[in-house]
Amino acid sequence: MAQPIDILLVEDDPADAELTLRALSRSGLEPTVEHAPDAEEALDALERRGLRPRLVLLDLKLPGMSGLDLLRRLRSADGTRTLPVVVFTSSAEPRDLTGSYGAGANAYAQKPVNFDDFGETLRRVCQFWLAVNRAPEPPA
Amino acid sequence: MTDRFNLILIAALAAAGLLVLGLLLRSELTRRRDREREARRVDRQLRSLTGALRESVVAYDLDLRLQFVNPAFTAVTGYATDELRERNFIDYIHPEDHAAVTAGREKLARGGDPVDQEYRIIRKDGQERWVSSTWQMMRDDDGNPVGYLGTELDITEKKRGQSRLRDDAELFQAVMQVQQAVAEAGLDSQTVMRVIAERALALTGATGAVVEMLQGDELVPRVAVGVEAPAQTSAHRLRSGLSASAVRTGEMQRTDDAAADPRIDRRIVEHDGMHSIVVVPLKAEGRILGVLRVVAPGAGAFRDRDARALELLAGMMGSAVSHAAAFEGRQSRLEDRTRALQESEQRFKHLVDAAQEGIWVVDDRGLTTYANQRMADLLGHGHGELTGRPIFEFVEPAARPDLQRLVAAGTGELRAPRDVRFRRRDGGELWATVATNPIVGREGEFVGTVAMVSDITERKRAEDRLRRTAERLRALHELDQAVLAADSPAAVGAAALTHLRGLVPCHRCTVVLYDFAAGEAELVAGVAANAPIPGGRIPLSEFSPAATLRRGAVRQVADITALPDRPPMIDRIAADGVRALLSVPLLVEGEAIGELNIGAATANGLTPEHREIALEVATPLATAIQQARLRAEVARHTVELERRVEERTAELREANAELEAFSYSVSHDLRAPIRHLGGFAQLLLEDHGGELGARARHYAERIRAGAREMAALVDDLLSLARVSRQDLVRRRTDLDALVADLRTEFAPETEKRGIEWQVEPLPAVNADPALMRVAVGNLLANAVKFTAPRERAQIRVYPVESDGQTGLAVADNGVGFGMAHAGRLFGVFERLHRPEEFEGTGVGLAIVQRIVQKHGGRVWAEAEPDRGATFYLTVGSGAAD
Structure with a gap:
């Protein structure tokens, strides 16, 4: 069993990934984060390595398998069916919003353009879901 | 940006829509204009068609508003067209005929057959005229009534003739009776005088008649019938008065108002109250024997024909009395009596042979006992050829019942005259009005009939022409309606042929349109032996040369089998049983676009009238076909335009979908770099602000502000696009x-x-x-x-x-x-x-x-x-x- 982590960040854009990591590190939550640059690597971590993060931050527009397809796949497998997934994307398109919830997302957040807002949005989302999905107590 | 494309889309759709609408409207307008033009053309056509007619033609709409009158109508009524418009339909009809005319119109309105009526009209100058009319319903192509079409023929003269004929028949009856009385009374002059006086009374409507014989210079009354004052029944001297004048001059004397007549003794008028008096001298062999005097109390009681009747009776009486006197004086001699009879008969023959009307006497079985010269002439027979033959031999079978009624046994009044169709010896027809009168024997028994026969063939033909003209007008009107309602050249052609078949002998009729470009002709409509001919294309070479066709000449062949070199086309038509052929060009702006072919099954089967009809039909037919073609073209353009609009719309829809995808990518992709610019500029300031100089910090600030502005711009543009969508x-x-x-x-x-x-x-x-x-x-x-x-x-x-x-x-x-x-x-x-x-x-x-x-x-x-x-x-x- 892999080392338990807090957040799996699925994000293809290196700049966004860097800004996200930076914002999380400044958020006061200090979560442990693993970054997967596409859906395949995310699946590799979750299915092959059995990684069980407390939260998945998922970008929709990914090279290859899309974010929504990945989400559907997670929801169809026993091990990941209840894994909290927050869609974190640039899009404000209604169809992306409804599509995400339809595929089983737990929450949907648009990436604000302004960096302060960006950090604040991330902090709220992560604080909530990390609280909901507590890390298993370390074995005594 | 989506925005601008939307605008372009809307503008393009609007422009296309307007264009289509414009075309549709234009075609609708064109149609309406064409219809109005057609209506004017039909009116012109009616006018030219009816302008030369002797018969009146008048059309009303269903609300009896005047639609059309021809010049004959205004001439007969004396009203101008505008004056007629202001008056009611019934106004120009004689009040006594209102009920009959209204009933006829109501019968028409209920869908009845055309109504033939005779009625009187009142001219503007108050004069009364008799007309014979035919009224029928005008209908549109769907059979809905649109108005009344009437034709009227002035028959006032005919009516006068009829009444003269009736008078003559009456007179003739009287003559016959006198003849018989004379024959029966022998030489009893008293009886002869009485019979004649009685006839005079009956014929003229007089209240009294006196026969006075001249003895010396006195007039001695011998017979008096009816009301007669005593003063007039005694012998009186000839001094003055009408009787004296009659004796003196040997001429008939007449007064229509004795009180105002200087020739008459006022006292006598006051005494007996007779204001109308006719005195006729009784003559024999140039000698005056006496007078026949008839009187009536009212002024103007006698008509000219009464006077004529009295002259005739007086002539017969004179002759009879003279013979009687001679007989009485010299004892009777058989020869005398025979001579008297012969003379009387001679006089009678003289009278009837000089008559303008045919006189036909038949016995109780209808066998001819006598026919005058005129009657024989009318039938084309020699004098005497009719005698002994039944009168029914000389009429059309259909007319026999009518004639039977006319010569049937009876002793009553005169029979109403009837129009009877006789057959001439040469097979031609003779239309005649026949008035009859039974001849009664001594015992009051029926012995035969005298018929007065008046030639009305010309009038009948005029009436026939009138009826045909009316039918033709109606058919043309219906054809115009049908042709205008049709929307393709084939439908126009078919409608024209359907209506044409009622007007001309259509053994094989076709509407052919030339296609000079293809060198072919298209048969768009045709009927042969009452069945439609399938359409098809025929090489133009089977017709005349194109240049000839284009000019468009009317071609008529009385018998195509007699043509020396027949083109293959004609051969085919001949094989279909066509003998006479008429081909009329369909002209549009002086150029033939096709032809209307009429083929009759008999040689010489197409008359000048048929040719006239074909020419009349060809004009609206050509116009309608041309219109149908134009309409089809507009429709084709409209379809093409609609197709292109649809194509463009699909293209634009696609472009719009692309634009949506674009705006999606803007929201996703464009925002990311902006976020990165702003984000990293902020991190630079916050994490490394200390390491930067004031200027470097200022630049980083500018980057961050620029990114913020750009983000707002993108957000606003996206919301604008979203609002549009x-x-x-x-x-x-x-x-x-x-x-x-x-x-x-x-x-x-x-x-x-x-x-x-x-x-x-x-x-x-x-x-x-x-x-x-x-x-x-x-x-x-x-x-x-x-x-x-x-x-x-x-x-x-x-x-x-x-x-x-x-x-x-x-x-x-x-x-x-x-x-x-x-x-x-x-x-x-x-x-x-x-x-x-x-x-x-x-x-x-x-x-x-x-x-x-x-x-x-x-x-x-x-x-x-x-x-x-x-x-x-x-x-x-x-x-x-």
């Missing part, structure tokens, strides 16, 4: 609640600034609440923004109504703007202030306008620099219920 969902939207809600959003800023809000009660509107929120929100935000420099900012919101629409106005006391720039106010990226002064992308009012336009509403502004601005917003469909 979004479907309208109208609901009752309470502007009061909307404004109150929006104000709370501005509350943090407005409370800090102490803005004075003045919000009046606002209406509810039928609009999309989400979009209205965006629009009104923009207006309020602007008011808040542009009042920022004011110490006492005032914003007033109040209801407005304009052009039946409701909405609100937002007035502020902000910086305002010059109305010169108001036109740019609602454009995208248009700003009337520098960005340093007021934040904003210049998209807000463009969004407002887009939203209002989607609602069919209006937004406009009034402002003055530094004096504030007022924005008005109204939405389309008014207040919500």
Whole structure:
């Protein structure tokens, strides 16, 4: 069993990934984060390595398998069916919003353009879901 | 950007729509114009067709408004067309005939057959004329009645002739009776005189008749019948008076008003009260024997024909009395009696042979006992050839029952004259009016009939022509209607042929259109032996040379089997049984576009009248075919245009989908780099600010500000595009609640600034609440923004109504703007202030306008620099219920 982590960040854009990591590190939550640059690597971590993060931050527009397809796949497998997934994307398109919830997302957040807002949005989302999905107590 | 493409799409669709509509309208207009032109043409055609007619032609619509009269009608009635228009239909009919004419019209209106009637009309000058008329219903192509068409023939002369004929027949009867009385009475002159006096009384309607014989210079009454004053029945001397004049001159004397006649002794008139008097001398062999005097109390009681009758009777009496006198004087001699009879008979023959009418005497079985010369002439027989033969031999079988009634046994009054069709010896027809009178024997028994026969063949032919003309007019009218209603050349051709078949012998009739470009002719419609001929194309070479066809000449062949070199076309037609052929060109603007072919099954089967009809039909037919072709072309263009519009629409729809995808990618992709610019610039400032110089920090600040602006711009553009795309969902939207809600959003800023809000009660509107929120929100935000420099900012919101629409106005006391720039106010990226002064992308009012336009509403502004601005917003469909 892999080392338990807090957040799996699925994000293809290196700049966004860097800004996200930076914002999380400044958020006061200090979560442990693993970054997967596409859906395949995310699946590799979750299915092959059995990684069980407390939260998945998922970008929709990914090279290859899309974010929504990945989400559907997670929801169809026993091990990941209840894994909290927050869609974190640039899009404000209604169809992306409804599509995400339809595929089983737990929450949907648009990436604000302004960096302060960006950090604040991330902090709220992560604080909530990390609280909901507590890390298993370390074995005594 | 989506926005602009939408505009292009809308503009393109609108342009295409207008073009189609224009074409449709044009074709509709053309149609209507054509119809009006057609109506005028039909009117002209009617006019030219009826102009030369001796018969009156008149048309009324269903409400009996005058539609048309020909010159003959105005000539007969004496009214001008306009005067006729102002009068009622019934006004020119004789009052006694109103009931019959109205009944006839009502019968027509109920769908009855054409009505033939005779009635009197009253001319403008008060004169009365008899007309024989045919009234029929005009119908449109669907068989719906549209009006009445009447033709009238003036038959006043004929009517007069008929009454003369009746008079003559009466007279003749009297003569016959006298003849018989004379024969029976032998030489009893007293009886002869009495019989003649009685006939005179009956014939003339006189109240008294006296026969006075001359003895010396006295007139001695011998017979008096009817009312006669005693003074007149005694012998009196010839001094003055009518009797004296008659004896002296040997001429008939007559007065129509004795009281005013200087020849008559006033006392006598006063005594016996007779005002009408006729005195006829009785003559024999040039000698005056006496007088026959008839009297009646009323002035003007006798007519000319009475006088004529009296002369005739007096002549017969004179002869009879003279013979009787001779007999009485010298004892009877058989020869005398025979001579008297012969003389009388001679006189009678003389009279009947000189008659203008045929006189035909038959016995009780209808066998001819006598026919005069005129009668024989009328039938084309020699004198005497008729004698002994039954009268029925000389009439058409169909006329026999009528004639039977005329010569049937009876002793009654004169029979009403009838029109009977006789057959001439040469097989021709003789139409005649026959008036008859039974001849009664001594015992009152029926012994035979005398018939007066008057030739009316010419009039009958005129009536026939009239009826045919009326039928032709109606058929042409119907054809015009049918042809105008048809919408393809084939349908036009078929409609024309259907109606044509009732007018000309159509053994094989076709409508052929030339296609000079293809060198072919197309048979668009045809009937042969009552069955339609399938359409088809025939090489033009089977017709005449193209140049000849183009010129369009009427070709008529009395018998095509007699043609020396027959083109293959003619051979085929001949094989179908056609003998006579008539080909009429269909001319459009002087050029033949095709031809109308009429083939009759018998040689010489096509008359000049048929040719005339064909020419009449060809004109509307050619016009209608040309119109149908043009209509088809317009329709083809319309279809093509519609197809292209659809193509373009599909292309545009595709482009629009692409644009949506584009806006999606803008929202996703364009925002990311902006975020990165701003994000990293901020991290640079926050994490490494200390390491940077003041200038480097300033640059980083500029990068961050630029990114923020760009983000706002992209967001606004996206919301503009979304507004354009979004479907309208109208609901009752309470502007009061909307404004109150929006104000709370501005509350943090407005409370800090102490803005004075003045919000009046606002209406509810039928609009999309989400979009209205965006629009009104923009207006309020602007008011808040542009009042920022004011110490006492005032914003007033109040209801407005304009052009039946409701909405609100937002007035502020902000910086305002010059109305010169108001036109740019609602454009995208248009700003009337520098960005340093007021934040904003210049998209807000463009969004407002887009939203209002989607609602069919209006937004406009009034402002003055530094004096504030007022924005008005109204939405389309008014207040919500």
